[in-house]
Amino acid sequence: MALDNAKVIARLQAALPDAILGSSEFRGDLSVYVRPERIVDVARFLRDDPELRYNFLENLCGVDYLGREPRFEVVYHLLSFANRHRICLKVGVSERDPSVPSLTELWPGANYHERETFDMFGIKFIGHPCLDRILMPEDWEGHPLRKDVPLGAEEVAFTFNQDRIYAHKPFAKE
Amino acid sequence: MTAAETRARNLSIPAPSQITRPALEGVKETMVLNMGPHHPSTHGVLRLVVELDGETVVDVAPDIGYLHTGIEKTMESKTYQKAVVLTDRTDYLAPLSNNLSYVLAVEKLLGCEVPERATVARVLLVELQRIASHLVWLGTHALDLAAMSVFLYGFREREQILDIFELVSGARMMTSYFRVGGLAYDLPAEFDAAVEAFLQIMPGRIDEYEALLTDNPLWIERTQGIGAIDSESAIALGLTGPGLRATGVAWDLRKTMPYCGYETYSFAIPTATHGDIYDRYLVRIAEMRESVSICRQALQRLRDIGPGPYMTLDRKIAPPPKSEITHSMEALIHHFKLWTEGFKPPRGDALAAVESPRGELATYIVSDGSAKPYRVHFRAPSFVNLQSLPHMARGCLVADLVALIASLDPVLGEVDR
Numbered sequence: 001m002a003l004d005n006a007k008v009i010a011r012l013q014a015a016l017p018d019a020i021l022g023s024s025e026f027r028g029d030l031s032v033y034v035r036p037e038r039i040v041d042v043a044r045f046l047r048d049d050p051e052l053r054y055n056f057l058e059n060l061c062g063v064d065y066l067g068r069e070p071r072f073e074v075v076y077h078l079l080s081f082a083n084r085h086r087i088c089l090k091v092g093v094s095e096r097d098p099s100v101p102s103l104t105e106l107w108p109g110a111n112y113h114e115r116e117t118f119d120m121f122g123i124k125f126i127g128h129p130c131l132d133r134i135l136m137p138e139d140w141e142g143h144p145l146r147k148d149v150p151l152g153a154e155e156v157a158f159t160f161n162q163d164r165i166y167a168h169k170p171f172a173k174e
Numbered sequence: 175m176t177a178a179e180t181r182a183r184n185l186s187i188p189a190p191s192q193i194t195r196p197a198l199e200g201v202k203e204t205m206v207l208n209m210g211p212h213h214p215s216t217h218g219v220l221r222l223v224v225e226l227d228g229e230t231v232v233d234v235a236p237d238i239g240y241l242h243t244g245i246e247k248t249m250e251s252k253t254y255q256k257a258v259v260l261t262d263r264t265d266y267l268a269p270l271s272n273n274l275s276y277v278l279a280v281e282k283l284l285g286c287e288v289p290e291r292a293t294v295a296r297v298l299l300v301e302l303q304r305i306a307s308h309l310v311w312l313g314t315h316a317l318d319l320a321a322m323s324v325f326l327y328g329f330r331e332r333e334q335i336l337d338i339f340e341l342v343s344g345a346r347m348m349t350s351y352f353r354v355g356g357l358a359y360d361l362p363a364e365f366d367a368a369v370e371a372f373l374q375i376m377p378g379r380i381d382e383y384e385a386l387l388t389d390n391p392l393w394i395e396r397t398q399g400i401g402a403i404d405s406e407s408a409i410a411l412g413l414t415g416p417g418l419r420a421t422g423v424a425w426d427l428r429k430t431m432p433y434c435g436y437e438t439y440s441f442a443i444p445t446a447t448h449g450d451i452y453d454r455y456l457v458r459i460a461e462m463r464e465s466v467s468i469c470r471q472a473l474q475r476l477r478d479i480g481p482g483p484y485m486t487l488d489r490k491i492a493p494p495p496k497s498e499i500t501h502s503m504e505a506l507i508h509h510f511k512l513w514t515e516g517f518k519p520p521r522g523d524a525l526a527a528v529e530s531p532r533g534e535l536a537t538y539i540v541s542d543g544s545a546k547p548y549r550v551h552f553r554a555p556s557f558v559n560l561q562s563l564p565h566m567a568r569g570c571l572v573a574d575l576v577a578l579i580a581s582l583d584p585v586l587g588e589v590d591r
Contacts, residue, residue: 026522027282056409059525059553063540075538077525077553081409081423084430088525108185109412112561115189120246130189135239135590144247145549151251 003083005030008052015045031088039076039091040101046078046087047106054078054087057103060113062093062121066147071095072123076103093123102127120145184568185410187561188235190223197225204232207572211240215318215576218586220560224575231575234567236560241590249550253516254280255354257547261537262348264552265588267310270296270303270339271530272588273352275552278433278526279537280354283519286491289483291476292356297434298369298472299342299351300528301465305376306335307531308458312383315455315580319396324386331372331379338368354517355492356485361476369473376466384459397451401566401578404449411565412558415533416457417582421449427529439471451581491517516545532556532583552591556584 008030009023019038024031034042046054059077070092078087091100102125103110114125115134122143125131133140142149157165197206202225210221219240225233245264249257261276262269274296281288313328336346341362343351351358387393403413405421418425426443428436444460446453485492489508498505521543527536533555542548559582566582567575 027285027524029524031523057412058527058534059536059538059551061538061551061553063549075523075551077536077538081425081430086431086525088523107412108182108187108410109558109561111187112557116557129186130192132189132191133239134189135242137239144244151247 003052003080003085008085008087011049011052012042012045015049016042029086029088031090033090033092036091036093036100039074039089040103040106042089043076043078043103043106052080053082054080054085056081057107057110057113058086060103060110060117062117062123062145064121064145064147069094072098072121074100074117074123098122099124099126101125104128119143122146185407185565187411187564188233190221190235190237193223193225193233193235203227209575211237216579217314217584218589220579220584220586220589222563222575222579224572226572229571229573231567231570231572234564234575236563238557238560238586238589241586243591245591246550246552249547251546253545254519254547255512255516257550258353259348259350262350263587264554264591265530265532265535265556265585266347267585268303268307268531269347269349270299270351271307271528271535272552273350274300274434275526275528275530275535275537276539276550277352277354278528279524279539280519280547282524282526283522283539283541284354284491284517286355286486286488288356288486291479291482292484293434294472294475294479295357295361295484296352297436297439298469298476299339300434301468301472302335302338302369302372304465304531305462305469306332308462309335311458311531311580311583312455315577315583316387316393318576318580319393321387321390321393324383327379327382327386331376334372334375338365338372341365341368353485353492355488356483360481360484366473366477369469373466373470373473377463380459380462380466387455388459394452396574396577397455397581399448400451400574401570401581402448402450403562403566407565408449408562411562413533413562415529415531415555415559416454416461417449417533417559417562419443420446420453420457422447427527427534431527433526433528439468441468451577454581518543518545527553530555532585532588533559552588554588554591556582556586556588557591560584560589 019035019042021033046052056079058079061075063073072093074091076089114128117123118131119133119136155165196202205226207224210216211219221237223235245260261272265272309328309332313325316324339349340346343349405423408418408421422445424443424445429443441464444457446456493509493512494505519541523540525536525538527534535555536553538551539547540549566578
């Protein structure tokens with residue numbers, strides 16, 4: 001129970017100083033910015049360290065900061081059942097090469113989260129066993145949660161306008 | 175195969191294409207069967223691609239997304255208070271739990287204090303919601319295994335809970351009753367008696383369900399020893415809620431990382447040891463009893479607190495009462511600003527997790543300092559729990575798969591969001 005944010009970040013800094021870019025605290029929650037290529041090492045350390053024991057991957061999602069570099073951020077929330085403590089890891093992902101190493105090796109349960117993040121943001125998780133779309137249709141173009149995708153409706157096809165609509169929708173003709 | 179390879183194979187979560195592609199190429203002797211998306215046992219539009227050897231399940235890949243409505247995207251264009259109604263529509267069997275997770279996250283961003291009366295009412299209603307949600311699970315689970323009467327009894331009691339929800343919020347299912355800062359309206363005068371009447375009958379009714387199922391040899395035959403999962407695999411796969419607790423891990427956010435003052439209520443975390451379908455059944459039944467006990471404590475507290483504010487008094491978040499608007503310029507300005515612009519939490523991000531009937535429901539919100547959330551993400555328990563299905567199903571019979579889906583209790587609205 002005696003785990004506080006300062007202790008966690010000190011321990012992490014001591015073990016993997018080159019992987020940590022910085023840290024912040026907001027409303028008592030600790031966020032650590034991690035170098036993308038080292039995310040697996042950091043997560044493995046947090047999971048296996050006998051004192052920290054962040055054994056549970058609670059959440060994994062993407063955020064699109066359009067206009068900022070790196071444009072995307074992948075956010076991981078880890079929980080320690082033993083210490084009842086939560087840590088948030090953040091990884092910046094550039095638009096040019098939107099890829100980060102996959103955590104499925106450490107937690108098989110990262111599978112769906114990563115597929116969802118790929119589906120919604122187009123961020124590739126290197127080492128994922130099968131990075132298919134999960135929520136959107138297979139033939140969907142684009143990644144809907146990106147900020148440059150507008151909120152919009154799908155036009156309903158009637159006989160008077162179906163030729164125009166189907167022209168840019170190859171799957172609908174089948 | 176080495177031990178590590180076997181473990182990796184056991185914990186793998188195939189995508190549908192990983193099963194259909196080899197089948198189409200004809201490189202395997204097994205048969206691929208499509209279950210759903212319109213199948214009564216899948217509890218919604220869940221499609222399962224099942225690889226079969228005879229009647230034994232070799233592998234199974236859930237195919238989801240049929241109910242994807244882009245709720246997370248839509249929320250980015252609503253103000254914080256208006257986005258509450260969208261949370262109802264994710265897990266439609268436990269809308270109040272979703273409301274709670276979302277408003278807690280926004281309140282965390284704002285650093286907003288909620289009046290005691292509102293917090294206690296939230297706990298009481300969320301626990302009623304847990305019972306209502308478990309009743310649907312119990313009824314449909316039993317129905318899937320051909321025990322029809324449990325469904326009818328379960329829905330009878332659920333009806334009573336929905337009547338209470340209608341009493342407080344005006345809506346039976348899409349309640350949107352919790353708002354950022356408190357509650358939408360005060361609890362009505364009839365609330366106390368309605369809850370009291372329900373709490374009086376419920377323990378006896380749970381005994382009735384148990385009399386129908388717990389020692390029923392057919393029920394035991396269909397559920398015991400089937401779809402078992404150990405605690406290590408459950409944690410690796412992200413399983414939470416009754417599924418995790420049935421493996422013996424006493425992890426319940428109400429106890430382990432309390433919110434809404436749960437640490438001040440006395441209740442137990444029911445656990446079991448085998449992690450099979452029967453144990454998940456036992457855990458949920460015991461949880462209903464604990465929820466009744468929490469409701470009773472919360473109701474007593476509401477009586478002790480008496481009438482009082484049900485919404486935060488911070489005028490930057492909650493609108494002033496109508497009576498003030500008629501004679502106070504400031505009140506009118508606050509009212510106007512709140513309904514045209516909404517409030518603006520500071521820049522930052524917050525995650526608030528609650529124990530929903532299905533497991534850990536967390537809402538992650540990023541604020542850019544404007545009146546609309548920059549990003550909202552739900553860590554939906556149904557979505558994550560579905561990952562355990564292949565592990566549980568391998569080696570089962572097709573008929574057991576039906577029982578397994580029911581025991582995971584997925585709500586497809588929440589899976590797809």
